[in-house]
Structure formats: structure tokens, C-alpha cells
Amino acid sequence: xxxLLITGPSSGFGRSLAEEALQRGYQAALAARNPETVxxxxxxxxxxxxxxxxxxxxxxxxxxAVKETMARFGRLDALINNAGYGLLASLEETSDEQxxxxxxxxxxxxxxxxxxxxxxxxxxxxxxIVNLSAIAAYANHAGFAVxxxxxxxxxxxxxxxxxxxxxxxxxxxxxxxxxxxTDFIGRSLxxxxxxxxxxxxxxxxxxxxxxxxGRQPGDPARAAKVMIDLLDAEKxxxxxxxxxxxxxxxxxxxxxxxAEMKAWKDVGLPTDFPPGE
Ligand SMILES: NC(=O)c1ccc[n+]([C@@H]2O[C@H](COP(=O)([O-])OP(=O)(O)OC[C@H]3O[C@@H](n4cnc5c(N)ncnc54)[C@H](OP(=O)(O)O)[C@@H]3O)[C@@H](O)[C@H]2O)c1
Numbered sequence: 671x672x673x674l675l676i677t678g679p680s681s682g683f684g685r686s687l688a689e690e691a692l693q694r695g696y697q698a699a700l701a702a703r704n705p706e707t708v709x710x711x712x713x714x715x716x717x718x719x720x721x722x723x724x725x726x727x728x729x730x731x732x733x734x735a736v737k738e739t740m741a742r743f744g745r746l747d748a749l750i751n752n753a754g755y756g757l758l759a760s761l762e763e764t765s766d767e768q769x770x771x772x773x774x775x776x777x778x779x780x781x782x783x784x785x786x787x788x789x790x791x792x793x794x795x796x797x798x799i800v801n802l803s804a805i806a807a808y809a810n811h812a813g814f815a816v817x818x819x820x821x822x823x824x825x826x827x828x829x830x831x832x833x834x835x836x837x838x839x840x841x842x843x844x845x846x847x848x849x850x851x852t853d854f855i856g857r858s859l860x861x862x863x864x865x866x867x868x869x870x871x872x873x874x875x876x877x878x879x880x881x882x883x884g885r886q887p888g889d890p891a892r893a894a895k896v897m898i899d900l901l902d903a904e905k906x907x908x909x910x911x912x913x914x915x916x917x918x919x920x921x922x923x924x925x926x927x928x929a930e931m932k933a934w935k936d937v938g939l940p941t942d943f944p945p946g947e
Pocket of ligand 1: 677678679680681682683684702703704707724725726727752753754755756775802803804805846847848849850851852853854855857858886
């Protein structure tokens, strides 16, 4: 029976992931800031669900969460780094506290958890790490500098770590959703006081998000099924785009990157030493 550690199981993707995993018979350690939010899952699945008090911004919580998972289940097959939140603000509007907390939650905290599970997975000679990224990491919007930056950093770090540990059979997947109907555009979207200078850019994107609230095209339950299916895939992808929005935006970005590289190739290419030098 597979054992998973899932962060952020109180709502949205995390809640759907926890339900899907437990319903399929997996053992699931649910790492939540408030374990009360998963009390119903513990009563429905007393043998296979474990609640762990966990906050990504508390450095000591990562090792405790992994220790508690191992103490209860004795193994750990997959870590799902799901918990995270957005910050809608231009860089000038962003306070130091907002910057630090967002990076800690979306980048440093997930890395700490990965570091804790690696020795276990190396020893087992296998395991899977699934990180929730965001389309903003690959094609960003005005107002998502810190949030998209943190997710992009997690992508780049995971790319390297996946190579570090490839000989041990540890697989990585960055899940890349567009807008999904969760609490993200709501209680999980931090804001800063808006400067008039950023109304036309950051304010406009904020208006777009507000209009989309409650009508996001993505269904977290369908996404959770796909993510849990990944745990049985022989060769899971390094990046998995979720939903039509992410596919459209990512394809546009790929095309524009390709066009820009070709348009500037003659400028950038001849900067190597000539052959033989
Ligand atoms: N929904 C989307 O459109 C979308 C798109 C792209 C990426 N994502 C990513 O998907 C992931 C899940 O978000 P969601 O959309 O499901 O939103 P959500 O329903 O608001 O869930 C966010 C979860 O993260 C937890 N969390 C936030 N800060 C935390 C911290 N410091 N320590 C531990 N847990 C923390 C929340 O716990 P509390 O209940 O304690 O607040 C909650 O369980 C995030 O990483 C998000 O960036 C979402």
C-alpha cells in the first residue's frame, strides 16, 4: 500500500488529493496548519489517514512531519508539495515580510520537505515528488512577480534535484495548473495596498482574477485523479500541464521563446571563442 505525505489538505487541490488517495486505499499523512480541517477524513479513514500539524514557514516542521509519517506508516512513497498561496502586487508594493513569507511558503518550505524525504527515498531506492507549480512560473502576468518567481525557482531547483537523485529511482513531476476552482483567488491570494502607478497593469490583472473567481475552468477533483494516477506511471513527465488555460498559454510562450531565440541568434551565437582558441 502506497504512503503519501500531502501538504495543504484543508481545501482546494490538497483536499481533493487527500480524498482521492484515501478513497483508493492509500495511506496519507495530511500536513495542515490546522489539523481540525481534516478531522472528518480521520474519522472516515482511521486506519489510513494521519493528521500532522505543519506550517511551511516554520523551519522545524519539515523534519517533524516526515518523522511523524515514518513513525506511523514506516515508509513514504510520495511527497505531494501542494500547499502554497499567491501574492498579487507589483514589486514596489510588496513589503519585505510579504516577500519573505511568499518565498518561504512556495519555495524554501517545499525544498526543506524534499530534503527531508530524500534520504528515505534513496534508502528505499525509489519514490516520487510531486510539486504544485503554476502557469505563472512559465508565462507570468503583471502582479505575480514574487509568486511566479517562487514557483519558477521551485521548478529550476527540482530540475537539478531530479538529476542529483536519478540513480536512486526518485521521480519528480511539476504539476502546472491554470486557474482552478479552489480558494486560491480568495483567502489564498495576498494583496498589498495598490499604488496608482500600477492600476493599469497589476490592477487590471487583479480585475481579471476577480471576474474569474468562482468561474475558474479547472476542476480540482478531476485534477486530483490525474495527479494520483501519476503515482502509478512508469515514466511520469517532469512537467504536467493541467487544463485548457495552461495549455494555451504555455504553447504561446514556447512559440514566442522559439521566435525570439531565432530572431536574435546572429547576435548571441558568435560570442564563443573561435574554434581552437
Ligand atoms: N487554484 C489555482 O488556480 C492554482 C493555479 C496554479 C497553482 N496553484 C497552486 O495549487 C496549490 C494549492 O492551492 P489551491 O489552489 O488548492 O488553493 P487553496 O484551496 O487556497 O489551498 C491552499 C492550501 O495551502 C495551505 N497553506 C498555505 N500556506 C501554508 C503554510 N504556510 N503552511 C502550510 N500550509 C499552507 C492552505 O492551508 P490553510 O487552510 O491553513 O490556509 C491550504 O490548505 C498552491 O501551491 C497554489 O499555488 C493553484
